[in-house]
Amino acid sequence: MRKEIFIAILIGLVMGLFITYGFYHSQRTTDSNQVTNIIDDLVNDDSTPSENGKLTLFSPENEIVQTERKTKVTGSATANSTIVIYVNNDPIITQADETGNFSKEVELDPLANIITVYSIDSSGEINSATRSLVVYDQELKLKDQENGESLEEESVEE
Secondary structure, three states: OHHHHHHHHHHHHHHHHHHHHHHHHHHHHHHHOHHHHHHHHHHHOOOOOEOOOOOEEEEOOOOEEEOOOEEEEEEEOOOOOEEEEEEOOEEEEEEOOOOOEEEEEEEOOOEEEEEEEEEEOOOOOEEEEEEEEEEOOOOOEEEOOOOOOEEEOOOOOO
Protein backbone atom coordinates (compact mmCIF):
# COMPACT_ATOMS: atom_id res chain seq x y z
CA MET A 1 0.00 0.00 0.00
CA ARG A 2 2.82 2.43 0.82
CA LYS A 3 4.54 1.56 -2.41
CA GLU A 4 1.45 2.47 -4.51
CA ILE A 5 0.99 5.80 -2.70
CA PHE A 6 4.66 6.67 -3.22
CA ILE A 7 4.43 5.83 -6.96
CA ALA A 8 1.21 7.88 -7.33
CA ILE A 9 2.81 10.89 -5.64
CA LEU A 10 5.92 10.56 -7.81
CA ILE A 11 3.88 10.34 -11.03
CA GLY A 12 1.77 13.35 -9.96
CA LEU A 13 4.90 15.35 -9.18
CA VAL A 14 6.49 14.54 -12.56
CA MET A 15 3.27 15.39 -14.43
CA GLY A 16 2.96 18.67 -12.51
CA LEU A 17 6.54 19.62 -13.36
CA PHE A 18 5.95 18.90 -17.07
CA ILE A 19 2.79 21.03 -17.10
CA THR A 20 4.48 23.86 -15.19
CA TYR A 21 7.48 23.84 -17.54
CA GLY A 22 5.22 23.85 -20.60
CA PHE A 23 3.24 26.81 -19.27
CA TYR A 24 6.42 28.72 -18.31
CA HIS A 25 8.03 28.07 -21.71
CA SER A 26 4.94 29.16 -23.67
CA GLN A 27 4.63 32.41 -21.67
CA ARG A 28 8.32 33.25 -22.05
CA THR A 29 8.25 32.61 -25.80
CA THR A 30 5.11 34.71 -26.24
CA ASP A 31 6.56 37.70 -24.34
CA SER A 32 9.89 37.72 -26.19
CA ASN A 33 8.32 37.38 -29.62
CA GLN A 34 5.55 39.95 -29.14
CA VAL A 35 7.48 42.83 -30.77
CA THR A 36 8.71 40.52 -33.55
CA ASN A 37 5.14 39.44 -34.30
CA ILE A 38 3.98 43.07 -34.47
CA ILE A 39 6.79 43.89 -36.90
CA ASP A 40 5.88 40.88 -39.05
CA ASP A 41 2.26 42.04 -39.04
CA LEU A 42 3.39 45.50 -40.19
CA VAL A 43 5.43 44.07 -43.06
CA ASN A 44 2.69 41.68 -44.21
CA ASP A 45 -0.26 44.03 -43.62
CA ASP A 46 -1.76 45.47 -46.80
CA SER A 47 -3.89 48.05 -44.99
CA THR A 48 -2.60 51.55 -44.35
CA PRO A 49 -1.82 52.33 -40.70
CA SER A 50 -3.66 55.25 -39.19
CA GLU A 51 -2.06 58.68 -39.31
CA ASN A 52 -3.89 60.60 -36.62
CA GLY A 53 -1.26 63.03 -35.38
CA LYS A 54 0.09 60.85 -32.55
CA LEU A 55 3.44 60.53 -34.33
CA THR A 56 5.49 63.59 -35.28
CA LEU A 57 8.94 63.53 -36.90
CA PHE A 58 11.21 66.50 -36.19
CA SER A 59 14.15 65.29 -38.29
CA PRO A 60 15.15 64.48 -40.93
CA GLU A 61 13.26 66.86 -43.13
CA ASN A 62 11.43 65.43 -46.11
CA GLU A 63 13.01 65.42 -49.58
CA ILE A 64 16.44 66.79 -48.69
CA VAL A 65 19.87 66.16 -50.21
CA GLN A 66 22.79 65.66 -47.84
CA THR A 67 26.38 64.45 -47.97
CA GLU A 68 26.53 62.60 -44.61
CA ARG A 69 25.87 58.85 -44.59
CA LYS A 70 24.30 59.04 -41.11
CA THR A 71 21.31 60.99 -39.88
CA LYS A 72 19.41 61.21 -36.62
CA VAL A 73 15.71 60.33 -36.67
CA THR A 74 13.98 62.28 -33.88
CA GLY A 75 10.34 62.72 -33.10
CA SER A 76 7.50 62.49 -30.66
CA ALA A 77 4.93 59.76 -30.17
CA THR A 78 2.72 58.34 -27.43
CA ALA A 79 4.62 57.92 -24.15
CA ASN A 80 6.49 54.61 -23.78
CA SER A 81 5.46 53.39 -27.23
CA THR A 82 7.62 51.06 -29.32
CA ILE A 83 9.20 52.81 -32.30
CA VAL A 84 10.15 50.83 -35.41
CA ILE A 85 12.26 52.75 -37.94
CA TYR A 86 12.62 51.25 -41.40
CA VAL A 87 15.54 52.59 -43.44
CA ASN A 88 15.17 51.08 -46.92
CA ASN A 89 13.31 48.07 -45.43
CA ASP A 90 15.91 47.46 -42.66
CA PRO A 91 14.16 47.68 -39.26
CA ILE A 92 15.61 49.43 -36.21
CA ILE A 93 13.66 49.15 -32.95
CA THR A 94 13.74 51.76 -30.18
CA GLN A 95 11.49 52.98 -27.40
CA ALA A 96 9.91 56.38 -26.73
CA ASP A 97 10.57 57.81 -23.27
CA GLU A 98 8.00 58.83 -20.64
CA THR A 99 7.32 62.10 -22.47
CA GLY A 100 7.01 60.37 -25.86
CA ASN A 101 10.28 61.66 -27.36
CA PHE A 102 12.62 59.36 -29.26
CA SER A 103 15.90 59.70 -31.13
CA LYS A 104 18.00 57.19 -33.06
CA GLU A 105 20.98 57.60 -35.38
CA VAL A 106 20.63 55.57 -38.58
CA GLU A 107 22.98 54.61 -41.40
CA LEU A 108 21.89 55.63 -44.91
CA ASP A 109 22.64 54.17 -48.33
CA PRO A 110 24.20 56.23 -51.10
CA LEU A 111 21.62 58.04 -53.25
CA ALA A 112 17.90 57.42 -52.47
CA ASN A 113 16.68 56.52 -48.97
CA ILE A 114 13.17 56.07 -47.64
CA ILE A 115 12.68 56.26 -43.88
CA THR A 116 9.37 55.01 -42.51
CA VAL A 117 8.70 55.32 -38.79
CA TYR A 118 5.98 53.33 -37.02
CA SER A 119 4.87 53.92 -33.43
CA ILE A 120 3.04 51.14 -31.64
CA ASP A 121 1.41 52.16 -28.36
CA SER A 122 0.37 49.92 -25.47
CA SER A 123 -3.14 49.44 -26.88
CA GLY A 124 -1.72 48.22 -30.22
CA GLU A 125 -2.56 51.37 -32.20
CA ILE A 126 -0.14 51.92 -35.09
CA ASN A 127 0.82 55.33 -36.48
CA SER A 128 3.31 56.01 -39.26
CA ALA A 129 5.29 58.78 -40.94
CA THR A 130 7.58 58.64 -43.98
CA ARG A 131 10.54 60.73 -45.10
CA SER A 132 12.66 60.47 -48.23
CA LEU A 133 16.14 61.85 -48.61
CA VAL A 134 19.14 61.57 -50.90
CA VAL A 135 22.77 61.06 -49.91
CA TYR A 136 24.99 62.51 -52.60
CA ASP A 137 28.74 62.80 -52.32
CA GLN A 138 30.65 64.04 -55.35
CA GLU A 139 33.15 61.21 -54.90
CA LEU A 140 30.65 58.43 -55.47
CA LYS A 141 32.28 55.19 -56.48
CA LEU A 142 30.48 53.14 -59.07
CA LYS A 143 30.98 49.43 -59.65
CA ASP A 144 31.42 48.24 -63.20
CA GLN A 145 29.03 45.29 -63.27
CA GLU A 146 30.80 43.52 -66.12
CA ASN A 147 34.30 43.17 -64.69
CA GLY A 148 33.91 44.27 -61.05
CA GLU A 149 36.46 47.11 -61.30
CA SER A 150 35.93 50.19 -59.17
CA LEU A 151 35.42 53.38 -61.16
CA GLU A 152 35.45 56.86 -59.66
CA GLU A 153 32.98 59.41 -60.97
CA GLU A 154 34.56 62.72 -61.92
CA SER A 155 33.45 65.66 -59.82
CA VAL A 156 31.44 68.34 -61.53
CA GLU A 157 32.82 71.86 -61.11
CA GLU A 158 30.17 74.42 -60.24
